[in-house]
Amino acid sequence: xxxxxxxxxxxxxxxxxxxxxxxxxxxxxxxxxxxxxxxxxxxxxxxxxxxxxxxxxxxxxxxxxxxxxxxxxxxxxxxxxxxxxxxxxxxxxxxxxxxxxxxxxxxxxxxxx
Numbered sequence: 001x002x003x004x005x006x007x008x009x010x011x012x013x014x015x016x017x018x019x020x021x022x023x024x025x026x027x028x029x030x031x032x033x034x035x036x037x038x039x040x041x042x043x044x045x046x047x048x049x050x051x052x053x054x055x056x057x058x059x060x061x062x063x064x065x066x067x068x069x070x071x072x073x074x075x076x077x078x079x080x081x082x083x084x085x086x087x088x089x090x091x092x093x094x095x096x097x098x099x100x101x102x103x104x105x106x107x108x109x110x111x112x113x
Contacts, residue, residue, distance in 0.1 A: 001027065010024065050075070056076075066080060080092065
């Protein structure tokens with residue numbers, strides 16, 4: 001897709017065209033475009049948020065998952081805990097456990113931390 005086509009698609013999406021939004025989300029997911037997904041997710045688009053969480057998890061992007069988790073997204077929190085556990089990131093698990101997340105606390109205990 002050319003940049004002018006993408007700009008036109010964004011404009012349609014910004015004007016409330018649900019099909020354009022869906023197309024943008026699909027395109028951003030295929031291209032691994034976290035910025036586009038973040039932009040749409042920040043407009044409270046649940047599908048974009050779900051895609052963003054999935055892509056951030058696949059890319060091992062703790063920062064993006066942390067940003068969403070800290071905004072209260074439970075799915076992002078779960079993905080963050082899973083990824084932190086896979087990476088042995090005890091600091092992240094401890095941070096979440098200190099905030100009262102019992103799953104992170106359990107994971108931390110498994111690591112002996």
